[in-house]
Amino acid sequence: MRLVSVTFAVALLALSLAACTSGEGKDFDDVPAEPALNQEEQAALPTDEEAIHHAELEAALAAEVPEDDASNFDTDDTTNIIDGEVFDDEAASAAPNTIAFQPLLHSGLHPRASDALRAAGVAAWRITQTIGNAPASAGTHAADGSVNGRSYSAATDISVSGLSTTQIHNLLEKLAKQGFAVWYRKNGADGWSGANHMHMVYANCKMKSSLRSQVRSWLAGRNGLVSNTTYRFHTFSASAKATVKAKYEMSKSGTTNGGAGVPGRVNTAGAPLNVRSGTTLSSAVVGSVADGAYVTISCQKTGASVKGTYGTTTLWDKIGSGYVSDAFISTGSDGRVAPNCP
Numbered sequence: 001m002r003l004v005s006v007t008f009a010v011a012l013l014a015l016s017l018a019a020c021t022s023g024e025g026k027d028f029d030d031v032p033a034e035p036a037l038n039q040e041e042q043a044a045l046p047t048d049e050e051a052i053h054h055a056e057l058e059a060a061l062a063a064e065v066p067e068d069d070a071s072n073f074d075t076d077d078t079t080n081i082i083d084g085e086v087f088d089d090e091a092a093s094a095a096p097n098t099i100a101f102q103p104l105l106h107s108g109l110h111p112r113a114s115d116a117l118r119a120a121g122v123a124a125w126r127i128t129q130t131i132g133n134a135p136a137s138a139g140t141h142a143a144d145g146s147v148n149g150r151s152y153s154a155a156t157d158i159s160v161s162g163l164s165t166t167q168i169h170n171l172l173e174k175l176a177k178q179g180f181a182v183w184y185r186k187n188g189a190d191g192w193s194g195a196n197h198m199h200m201v202y203a204n205c206k207m208k209s210s211l212r213s214q215v216r217s218w219l220a221g222r223n224g225l226v227s228n229t230t231y232r233f234h235t236f237s238a239s240a241k242a243t244v245k246a247k248y249e250m251s252k253s254g255t256t257n258g259g260a261g262v263p264g265r266v267n268t269a270g271a272p273l274n275v276r277s278g279t280t281l282s283s284a285v286v287g288s289v290a291d292g293a294y295v296t297i298s299c300q301k302t303g304a305s306v307k308g309t310y311g312t313t314t315l316w317d318k319i320g321s322g323y324v325s326d327a328f329i330s331t332g333s334d335g336r337v338a339p340n341c342p
């Protein structure tokens with residue numbers, strides 16, 4: 001009898017552990033290590049000339065009246081947002097954008113980057129630089145493209161005025177979880193000399209090659225400068241790194257403005273995952289995705305109940321033109337992350 005009850009207790013423990021795992025496991029776990037930058041990528045990284053324009057910007061910022069948003073960064077919690085669809089205005093097939101974004105937080109931002117900054121709790125006055133006017137910023141902050149008839153730069157600088165060290169760490173984490181490859185540039189640290197600020201690159205948009213190199217350098221845990229040394233001020237969580245990596249892949253490594261949707265990652269513990277024409281296991285197989293692959297979820301729908309890596313669910317995710325069970329997809333949440341499929 002006693003033996004039975006001990007076994008029962010162990011079974012209960014196992015059940016509760018399994019429930020725990022399914023709750024925490026969907027966090028883009030096990031981000032693969034990023035290969036080092038090749039010579040060409042490293043040569044494209046910005047040099048110290050950046051310090052000149054940042055000094056000018058810091059002076060310009062002194063004239064602004066700060067709104068106290070510091071308490072937004074008391075934790076690193078953040079809510080995932082859905083990247084709305086946009087078109088490059090210069091593309092031949094350019095069509096009007098159909099998804100409404102919030103008004104741009106600051107001119108020169110990509111609309112998705114603007115919404116992501118709002119989601120992270122950043123007030124407009126903190127944004128000191130989007131598209132650079134100073135000659136010294138011609139490289140890094142020059143326009144990367146045009147959306148809704150407005151030019152944008154994927155690179156943005158923000159002020160850390162009024163923030164404690166803890167709040168700076170939390171803000172770095174929040175921004176990365178929204179898809180920014182971001183560094184705190186602190187005078188005298190991590191290869192930086194110049195004004196203290198954050199420099200960030202929004203990963204899910206078309207950008208110039210120097211910024212693509214910066215995102216790659218960030219993913220490899222480096223400082224994003226031509227010295228390309230290990231970045232030591234902050235260690236980003238696996239979930240933050242996975243989000244930047246997945247968003248970067250959504251824009252085909254920063255070469256397009258596509259990338260609408262929500263990033264996820266396949267986890268089958270080995271086998272490829274079938275993509276089906278419908279939301280049941282008897283629906284025709286229309287393709288497959290490799291274990292560990294990053295996918296873009298355009299919408300979700302309820303269907304057949306499936307038991308997978310992350311427990312049992314009736315939720316199915318649309319990727320491309322087919323569906324996969326959400327039981328095998330890490331999305332950062334056990335619930336819905338995308339709108340209902342039509």
Ligand SMILES: [Zn+2]
Binds near residue numbers: 141198
């Ligand atoms: Zn910058």
